[in-house]
Amino acid sequence: MxxxxxxxxxxxxxxxxxxxxxxxxxxxxxxxxxxxxxxxxxxxxxxxxxxxxxxxxxxxxxxxxxxxxxxxxxxxxxxxxxxxxxxxxxxxxxxxxxxxxxxxxxxxxxxxxxxxxxxxxxxxxxxxxxxxxxxxxxxxxxxxxxxxxxxxxxxxxxxxxxxxxxxxxxxxxxxxxxxxxxxxxxxxSGYAGIAYNKAKYPKGLRTVSDLWNPDLKGRITVLDEMRDTMGLLMLDNGVDISSGWGDTEFAAATDVLSKQIANGQIRQVKGNSYKEDFISGDAIAGIVWSGDITQMNFENDDQWEFVLPDAGGTLWxxxxxxxxxxxxxxxxxxxxxxxxxxxxxxxxxxxxxxxxxxxxxxxxxxxxxxxxxxxxxxxxSESDLAKAHVFRSLSAEEETNFNSQFQTSIGA
Amino acid sequence: MTSTVERSRRRKNRGPQDLRSEEELVAERRKGRVGLYLIIPGMAVLALFFAAPVMVLLGMSLYARPPGAEIGEFVPALEFGNYATVVGAYWEVFLRSFLFALIATVAALLIGYPMAYLVAVRLRGRQLMQGILLVLLIAPFFSSFILRTQAWKQILSDEGPVVTVLRAIAILPADGHLTATAFAVVCGLTYNFLPFMMLPIYANLDRLDTNLLEASGDLYASPLTTFFKVTLPLSMPGVFAGTLLTFIPAAGDYVNAALLGNNRDTAMIGQIIDSRFFKVVDYPGASALSFILMVLILALVMIYIKRFGTKELF
Incomplete structure (x- = not known):
């Protein structure tokens, strides 16, 4: 210059x-x-x-x-x-x-x-x-x-x-x-996985499907970050999210999401503000980010447990x-x-x-x-990292389509 | 209508030389450029801050996405299909937004009118009380819109006092909740826009001549009849302004629906525009939705003004 x-x-x-x-x-x-x-x-x-x-x-x-x-x-x-x-x-x-x-x-x-x-x-x-x-x-x-x-x-x-x-x-x-x-x-870096309130749900959770238990109806929140929520749902469906999946796998997961929203199992789909729902007690369990749970536990007497689901969580x-x-x-x-x-x-x-x-x-x-x-x-640990998967890169076209489908299924 | 006396008095003020008729003067004023110059600043502001953005919005809503384009990349086009797509996908959300806004407006009127009446008419002359009440009514609105809405989430939360009581008296089922429902969204809208309803009505009732109420009583009207035949009709300009000021922002609001609603049956159009713009990065779609919203609100307001409008707004 x-x-x-x-x-x-x-x-x-x-x-x-x-x-x-x-x-x-x-x-x-x-x-x-x-x-x-x-x-x-x-x-x-x-x-x-x-x-x-x-x-x-x-x-x-x-x-x-x-x-x-x-x-x-x-x-x-x-x-x-x-x-x-x-x-x-x-x-x-x-x-x-x-x-x-x-x-x-x-x-x-x-x-x-x-x-x-x-x-x-x-x-x-x-x-x-x-x-x-x-x-x-x-x-x-x-x-x-x-x-x-x-x-x-x-x-x-x-x-x-x-x-x-x-x-x-x-x-x-x-x-x-x-x-x-x-x-x-x-x-x-961090994980997206699932978490539950230990006092209100002593049974605990192991998989994403456990979130759909009838006794948690209306007390579940999931993240509005497409890759985390859809990643966990697809992993639960047995899909390897780091490569090789396409429209069919994505659509199967949005079906699950839409169904659980429509029947009232999922109360809300939220960004960072899901933490307030956990603290107020409106939400008992849900899809969450790992570091948040550590911080919330530190400030609220260790109420929640973070779990990487058996089928795996996302790593971002x-x-x-x-x-x-x-x-x-x-x-x-x-x-x-x-x-x-x-x-x-x-x-x-x-x-x-x-x-x-x-x-x-x-x-x-x-x-x-x-x-x-x-x-x-x-x-x-190595075994934890083995359970954490990275959502594969999307082309501009895919990103627009998947975002649009995801937003539609969460009613926005 | 001005009386003849008044008119002649005005004419006197013009001075003795000026013997032209009223009509001639009006015509001269119409021809004059002064009025025209006076509206230039206003028109410029409108052009810059209203017309230009609307034109940009309209233009953007017709852009097209070329195949294989990068995210956020659109090319100028005349893609009217954008409108068909968003109307097809979201007409229900438009209906819902207007329905929620309508319910909230009616509720705000039912709550706001008595409050305005109390302060403006019943407490007339007691300035301290009036002042205190007005401050109390307005004070909550000095805090942030988002914070107030968040507070309602806490008040209506599952473990909160309202739900606990409603469950105890079996109005809500044991697993029922209030947040994440349409009810909560409408409550939020009503609360957040209440001042816009109350203040115009207050301003209007404050000038209400109470002698008229006395006269009505002297003519053997019951208090109820007096209210419906005298007070209410006289306060219509305030009600009219209040309903418009409540309905218009409520229809486009998205904070209440986002914080107090769910993802099933409470989405309002503002939320959709937000998600199309930021999440999906569909600028033409979001612009088309905004433009439709503007046109619909304008049309609804025009019909409303034609049907119920009064000349004097405030």
């Missing part, structure tokens, strides 16, 4: 994007509108306007962004809620403070993401136009990570800046949505990626590298209770909380 770009640009992503656009002399009217960013109308106009160009726009402009990490000692990170060690008393994130002390880089951490779909809907237009969204690192689940990488919304990582990538668990080193981990790095990961047009890529890479130090990873795992993707974190946990070393939901 020209020297002009080296000049310090305003921090506000919308203004910054506008200036960069102008510098590139590509200032079409539509892009100017999209550059106004925050304005919903403009974003919507852009969402419609750039729909036709797909991901290519992102790719071409990505190369044009200069990395200003040297002069700009900040990094902006969008993540999900309750997903980083937080000190309630000091009101800070200890690992981030340590990172700042070591590198002089200040991390602006935002709990901006409360759903893959909604976050995609929010930033898609700007990313497609190749603009800075004001976040350098975004954290999305496998399938959505696959989508944004395919659409050219992320920057390729320089592994030379992330030497600790060697600590990535072997099973996660090569994933089908990002071969060789060129654009993404695992943040945390959230992935760190550098957004296209982020001008602070090496800062972002430094941050990723830092969180792949086993000691730091253990500190995070002790708080978030999801599966740490970092080799050596288990050993490092000994100094923090030796009890957690034996928590199978943070450091799973």
């Amino acid at each position: 020209s020297n002009q770009n080296q000049r310090e640009l305003p921090r506000d992503p919308a203004v910054r994007a506008l200036i960069q656009q102008a510098q590139r002399m590509q200032l079409s009217r539509r892009r100017l509108l999209a550059g106004a960013g925050g304005l919903g109308l403009a974003a919507f106009l852009a969402a419609c306007g750039t729909g036709g160009t797909g991901g290519n726009a992102g790719n071409s402009t990505a190369a044009a962004v200069a990395d200003m990490s040297e002069s700009d000692k900040n990094v902006f990170w969008a993540n999900w809620t309750l997903y980083l060690d937080y000190d309630d008393e000091a009101k800070n994130y200890p690992t981030l403070d340590e990172f700042a002390k070591r590198t002089g880089i200040k991390t602006h951490y935002a709990e901006d993401i409360d759903g893959n779909d909604s976050y995609y809907g929010k930033v898609q237009a700007q990313l497609a136009a190749g603009q800075d969204i004001g976040q350098d690192i975004i954290t999305l689940t496998d399938w959505m990570a696959g989508r944004v990488i395919r659409q050219g919304f992320t920057q390729e990582l320089d592994h030379a800046n992330i030497p600790n990538i060697k600590n990535l668990l072997t099973g996660l080193q090569d994933v089908d949505f990002d071969p060789g981990r060129k654009n993404s790095l695992t943040w945390q 990961s959230d992935n760190l990626m550098v957004a296209v047009a982020s001008p602070r890529k090496s800062n972002a890479e430094k941050l990723m590298d830092y969180y792949y130090e086993p000691e730091v990873a253990a500190q995070v795992a002790a708080y978030v209770n999801f599966i740490s993707p970092v080799q050596g974190a288990k050993e490092a946990m000994e100094k923090i909380d030796p009890e957690l070393m034996n928590n199978p939901l943070i450091f799973p």
Whole structure:
């Protein structure tokens, strides 16, 4: 890029994007509108306007962004809620403070993401136009990570800046949505399985079919995340969800889902808010995420039991990626590298209770909380991992069809 | 109608030289450009924040998805089939949304009118009481819409007080519940839009001339007759505004249905638009649904105004 770009640009992503656009002399009217960013109308106009160009726009402009990490000692990170060690008393994130002390880089951490779909809907237009969204690192689940990488919304990582990538668990080193981990790095992983209230349902559950027991009528919730709920239902039907299934298997599982919704067995299909139904007692059992149960048990006297069904559960990961047009890529890479130090990873795992993707974190946990070393939901055993399956990648066509069928069967 | 006296007084104010007739003046005013200039800012706001988005919405609703397209990729087209598809799939949801909104509007009227009457008429002159009551009625609505709805989930939950009592007196069966039902959704709608019903009625009743009520009594009307023959007809503009302000947002609401409803028979159109837009990433389908919703609401409101409308809204 020209020297002009080296000049310090305003921090506000919308203004910054506008200036960069102008510098590139590509200032079409539509892009100017999209550059106004925050304005919903403009974003919507852009969402419609750039729909036709797909991901290519992102790719071409990505190369044009200069990395200003040297002069700009900040990094902006969008993540999900309750997903980083937080000190309630000091009101800070200890690992981030340590990172700042070591590198002089200040991390602006935002709990901006409360759903893959909604976050995609929010930033898609700007990313497609190749603009800075004001976040350098975004954290999305496998399938959505696959989508944004395919659409050219992320920057390729320089592994030379992330030497600790060697600590990535072997099973996660090569994933089908990002071969060789060129654009993404695992943040945390977890299972979707089933859980029940131990006091209210002492019999317990072993399989997904047990959720359809008549004595649980109207007290079941399942997740509105298609891959988790449908994955578990298909596994229960004996399908290997990691490969080789198609419309028939999917339809068989939606039949089960529709039937159990229609007869009132399933009370509600929900996202994160299913936790409130467990706590209020409206739901006694259901399809859930593993880490939630650990956290809820911690706060509510150990009321629930998480089970990976005999037929298996789903294994998902959230992935760190550098957004296209982020001008602070090496800062972002430094941050990723830092969180792949086993000691730091253990500190995070002790708080978030999801599966740490970092080799050596288990050993490092000994100094923090030796009890957690034996928590199978943070450091799973080989036999647990053998029961956890990854939902296979879907083509754009399949994804649209399956999403549509799933939404229809949950009445939305 | 202005009286002749008034008219001549006005004419005097214009000054002695101005001897043109009223009609001439009106004609001149019509010709004048001032009025036109005055409406320009308003029209500009409308064009920017209403007409432009509607046109974008309409355009988007006709986009097509080319075969093998990436998710979220659509090309400009005139795909009227989008409308047929969404109407075929979701006409029941439209009906349900309007039905729920209608029930909630009637319920809000039945609850809101007496409240407004109490504060505006019965407590007239007792300003402290009026003030306190108004604040109490409005205060809950200072908190977030979502939080209020969440609170209802707790109140109506299976282990909560309402369900426990209803089960004890056998109004609800032992395994019956209130959350995740159509009943809960309508309750949520009624509660959340109650202020929009109450405040216009209050504003109207506040100006009600109580001498008229006395006069009605002097003419031997019973209190009930007075209410139906005097109070209610005079407050119709408030009722009219209140019902519109309740019905329109209620029909498009999705928070209540999402939080208090189930996945079987309570979905409202707002939820469907949300899921088509964000989950399925079907922008044309979501746009078509939004456009249909807008047209239907507009049509319903027009019919309502034609049938029951009064000239004076507030």
